Amino acid sequence: MEMSVIWRRTVPQLLVAIILVVMTALYFLYIDKTTKATLNYWDQLLINYSIVIAALAAIVGGVDLARYHVALIMKREREQIPFSLITLFLEVVCVVFAFYALATGVPILTQPQFSWIYLNLQVPTSSAMYSILVFYVASAAYRTFRARNPPALLLLIVGVIVMLGNTSLGFVIWPGFTPLKDWIMTVPNAAGYRPIVIGVGLGTIILGLRLILRKEVTWMGRRD
Amino acid sequence: MNYLPVEQVINPAAGAVSLAILIFLSLSGYYYMKLAERGRTFPVRKIRAFEAIEEAVARSVEMGRPVHYTIGYGSLRTAHAPQYTAGLGVLTHVAKLAGKYGARLIVTHGVPEAIASIDEIVRDGYFSEGRPELYNPVDNARYLTDIQFAYASSAQAVIIRENAGANIVIGPFWAESLILAEAGTMVGAFQIGGTARDVQIPFFVLVCDYAFIGEEIFAAGAMASGDIPTLASIRGQDVGKLLSIVLIVLGLILLPFGVKLATYLMW
Numbered sequence: 001m002e003m004s005v006i007w008r009r010t011v012p013q014l015l016v017a018i019i020l021v022v023m024t025a026l027y028f029l030y031i032d033k034t035t036k037a038t039l040n041y042w043d044q045l046l047i048n049y050s051i052v053i054a055a056l057a058a059i060v061g062g063v064d065l066a067r068y069h070v071a072l073i074m075k076r077e078r079e080q081i082p083f084s085l086i087t088l089f090l091e092v093v094c095v096v097f098a099f100y101a102l103a104t105g106v107p108i109l110t111q112p113q114f115s116w117i118y119l120n121l122q123v124p125t126s127s128a129m130y131s132i133l134v135f136y137v138a139s140a141a142y143r144t145f146r147a148r149n150p151p152a153l154l155l156l157i158v159g160v161i162v163m164l165g166n167t168s169l170g171f172v173i174w175p176g177f178t179p180l181k182d183w184i185m186t187v188p189n190a191a192g193y194r195p196i197v198i199g200v201g202l203g204t205i206i207l208g209l210r211l212i213l214r215k216e217v218t219w220m221g222r223r224d
Numbered sequence: 225m226n227y228l229p230v231e232q233v234i235n236p237a238a239g240a241v242s243l244a245i246l247i248f249l250s251l252s253g254y255y256y257m258k259l260a261e262r263g264r265t266f267p268v269r270k271i272r273a274f275e276a277i278e279e280a281v282a283r284s285v286e287m288g289r290p291v292h293y294t295i296g297y298g299s300l301r302t303a304h305a306p307q308y309t310a311g312l313g314v315l316t317h318v319a320k321l322a323g324k325y326g327a328r329l330i331v332t333h334g335v336p337e338a339i340a341s342i343d344e345i346v347r348d349g350y351f352s353e354g355r356p357e358l359y360n361p362v363d364n365a366r367y368l369t370d371i372q373f374a375y376a377s378s379a380q381a382v383i384i385r386e387n388a389g390a391n392i393v394i395g396p397f398w399a400e401s402l403i404l405a406e407a408g409t410m411v412g413a414f415q416i417g418g419t420a421r422d423v424q425i426p427f428f429v430l431v432c433d434y435a436f437i438g439e440e441i442f443a444a445g446a447m448a449s450g451d452i453p454t455l456a457s458i459r460g461q462d463v464g465k466l467l468s469i470v471l472i473v474l475g476l477i478l479l480p481f482g483v484k485l486a487t488y489l490m491w
Contacts, residue, residue, distance in 0.1 A: 024246075028238045050301045057336035064339055064367040071362045122371070129373035133399060136406040144430045193422050195468075196438040200420040202464035203439030204306045205246060206457050209253045210446070211309075215454045218313040218445060221344025 013214045019046065020212050066091060093117070158184060241489050245467070253460025260456030268455055273416050273434035274444045277314070277392065280414040281321040284389030290328040292388035292413070293318050294404065295342075296395035297334025297368070297375040304396035306442065307420050311395035312341055313445025314418075318392060319349020326355060331365045332382050334375040339367050376400035380407040387411050393428070394418040394441055405431035418444070 026043045030036040069084035101108040108114055145160075147153040164170030165181020210216035234240045256266065284291045295311030298304060315331065322329035329349070331342050342365045350359040368378040380403055383391055391408030393401070394417070401417070401424040408415045409431060417428030418436025428435040436444055439461065446454045475485035 028235055028243045028246075029233060030235050047301075054299055054301055054337060057339065058370070060339050061336035061367045061370070065369070068362055068366055122374075125377075126371070126373040129377050129403070130399060133402060136402045139409075140402060140406060140427070140431050196422050196425065198468050199439035199461075199465065200422070200442075202249065202461045202468070203420070203442030205249050205464070206253050206461045207306050207309065207442045207445065209250045209460070210454060210457055213254070213257070215257065215451065215457065216309070216313070216445065216449070218316040218345070218449050219309050219341055221316075221341055221348050 009217070009220060012220065013217065017212045017214060020208055022046070024208075062091060062095075090121075239490060245464075248467075249460055249464045252463040253457045256456040256459035257453045260453040264456075265452070266456055266459050268443075268447075268458055271436065271440050271444060271447065273418060273436045273440065274314075274317075274447055276414075276416055276434040277318060278321055280390035280392065280416055281318065281327050282325055283414050285325045285327045287389045289389030289413075290330050290386050291318065291322055291390045291392065292379075292383050292386065292408075293329060293331045293392045294379055294395070295331075295333050295335060295338065296393075296397050297370050297372060297400075298396065299370065300335060300337040304421075307396040308335055308338060310420075310441040310445045312338065312345060313448045314392075314394045314441070315342065315345050316349070317444075317448035319346045320353060321349075322346075323350040323353030323355045323358070326358060328358070329364055330382060330386060330388070332368055332379045333366075334368050334370040336367065336370060339365070372398060372400060376403045379404055383407040383413065384411055388413045390414045390416070392416045393432075394436060394444070396421050397424045402427045402431065408432075 022042070023046070026039050030039065066088060069087050072080050072084045073088075097108050097111060097114045100106070101111065141159070145152075145156045147156050161177060162181050162184060164173065165177040165184075170177040170181075207216060234243060260266065281291055293315055295308055295315065298308070300308055319329060321327070329346060331346060333339075333342060343361055346364045347359055347361070350356055366382070368375050376399075379400075382388075383404070384407055388408065388411060391404070391413040392415075393404050393408075397404070397419050398421070401419065405415060405417055405427060415432040416434045416436075417432035418441045419425060419428060420438050420441055422438070425435070425437055429437070443458050443461070446458055449455070471485065471489070478485050
């Protein structure tokens with residue numbers, strides 16, 4: 001086997017397999033207080049490594065984002081240029097804040113200028129996106145709640161009961177809507193959800209097994 | 225020889241029964257994989273959403289529109305890492321199909337740790353199908369951001385502005401699931417969604433043409449590999465389902481006698 005293949009494929013696969021086994025063992029086992037303290041140390045060390053890797057990956061992400069928007073500006077697409085310029089400008093601003101934090105020792109999140117940008121740009125735009133969801137829920141519900149066949153009719157009836165059970169109007173129309181909604185949510189709904197949750201747990205275990213046995217390699221991309 | 229008591233070896237918060245079930249399932253999965261390596265074949269239930277991926281890609285090419293794929297946003301450091309892995313597994317299949325049919329694939333995501341993997345997967349998809357000229361790293365794999373609604377609005381913008389012919393969303397999703405799916409609906413895209421996050425599954429089931437439900441996204445990863453022993457591991461998953469059904473039925477039988485099986489399983 002070529003050395004490059006070993007470094008690019010075998011070593012990462014082995015690292016994933018070993019860390020999976022170690023983390024599982026750290027979760028399930030403890031022998032005595034001293035051993036547990038040692039294991040906790042290794043546990044914390046792995047977590048710290050993952051934080052460092054994630055931070056470095058965020059830099060790669062920043063470069064990736066900048067590269068894409070520079071490419072868009074170079075294409076001279078008139079409609080897209082203002083958005084790309086704003087994105088690049090804000091990215092540079094964040095980098096400046098980061099260097100300022102490095103130079104002064106003041107954490108970026110406590111800098112008043114950064115907080116102003118966060119509170120006046122990030123928070124309102126995120127809230128606006130979140131609030132748009134209500135219209136999406138309404139349009140999706142409208143399309144879904146058309147009684148085209150018996151299961152769709154059942155879905156419509158159950159949906160109306162749950163909606164009325166969650167509103168004060170429903171209580172005014174008929175007080176029984178609230179307990180009926182509670183029963184639907186705690187009995188048939190929970191019975192439908194639990195097998196899905198159990199299945200997800202089982203699927204995760206088998207995925208972990210495939211990763212440990214180095215059978216799940218699709219996440220690595222290129223095959224050599 | 226002196227043996228340590230179980231409570232001094234097994235973390236009581238995790239539970240000895242959980243560990244026993246984990247070992248049992250792992251062994252059964254391993255057993256079926258070994259049987260498959262020796263040539264035994266097992267019938268595997270077809271997942272319609274997985275089979276529909278080819279149709280989605282082919283249709284997009286016919287319409288001259290790109291295929292949009294996303295695995296969501298977040299970090300691989302969280303408990304949702306298996307879902308990102310499953311999303312990458314299905315991306316392998318989509319990338320190969322994009323190469324096969326000559327589709328323009330746009331992968332958007334907000335997982336910085338997955339940037340290199342996604343680049344490699346997309347590159348491999350085009351190169352392995354003999355279409356390296358279609359690979360454009362800047363256009364094909366786009367990291368957006370790991371901030372939830374900034375990611376959602378960016379991904380939505382990509383779907384709408386690029387007029388995606390197919391919108392495939394597989395991974396862990398939160399409130400942005402419906403934003404992504406509705407964006408696909410707006411442009412009339414062929415939609416395939418999948419997540420193991422139980423709260424978001426109904427959105428994909430209702431809005432998408434096909435949906436992976438829960439653990440199907442993990443099975444899809446195995447199907448994407450095309451490797452028979454890997455596929456056979458799903459059999460181990462089925463053994464786990466059988467065990468769960470037996471325990472549920474046993475619990476129901478014992479309940480009238482005042483025995484709560486769940487209490488013993490917490491041990």
